Amino acid sequence: MALHDRWVQERKHEHYYKLAKKLDYRSRAAFKLMQIDDRFKIFREGDSVVDLGASPGGWLQVAKERVGDRGKVVGVDLRHIRPLEGVTTIIGDITEDRTMRELLDVFGGKADVVLSDMAPNIGGSYSTDHARSVDLCMYAVDVCDRILKKGGKMVVKVFMGDMMDSLVKELESRFKTVKIHSPAASRETSSEMYIVSKGFLTSKKVELKDITEEEKRPELTSKGGNI
């Protein structure tokens, strides 16, 4: 990375870090969701929201503020989430059926919005990190198929790479509009992008089985097709 890019990145990092501290948000990521909502109008008062990969809780704070007291917000993460007033949290791995089942039980209805800021543990090669990130996105899609209302919205984070096109195609088959966006609060040089999808059509030809049964989630290949 060029010296100038690094300098810009560090200043930006520091700016949002200080702002989060000052305004009492649990993460810098909170500003990304605010910027996404300001631009794409994700939340309405009274909405029901599922937030995947929610710890430490910055997105939960923003979602709760924007849907208000009549809204419902449920967060899921592998890690502990410090209690937050008016928000329900589930500790578990969304790739495991028991977490999905708990989410469906706790949520007890349909959601207006599904959010996912889930990120894999970084450290593999760039393409491995990308593939893991896309895999997590497909679990978020699976949550949409089970829980999202017709007309609902989804915001999902992905690390860019060669499976991006097939992920976008998968989303386009389910939503009226799909846009790729990088909010200003994302680091300048970061490979992360957010996919904002609106107008959920239906759970794409998926006969949703009872999750106690063995099932097959759609998987993506780097060649762009389903396997």
Ligand SMILES: C[S@@+](CC[C@H](N)C(=O)[O-])C[C@H]1O[C@@H](n2cnc3c(N)ncnc32)[C@H](O)[C@@H]1O
């Ligand atoms: C970038 S952080 C999310 C930050 C959060 N949006 C905020 O504003 O505080 C990504 C989170 O995804 C979670 N995560 C990764 N894989 C997951 C999985 N399979 N199930 C649930 N959470 C997962 C990680 O534990 C991590 O806390």
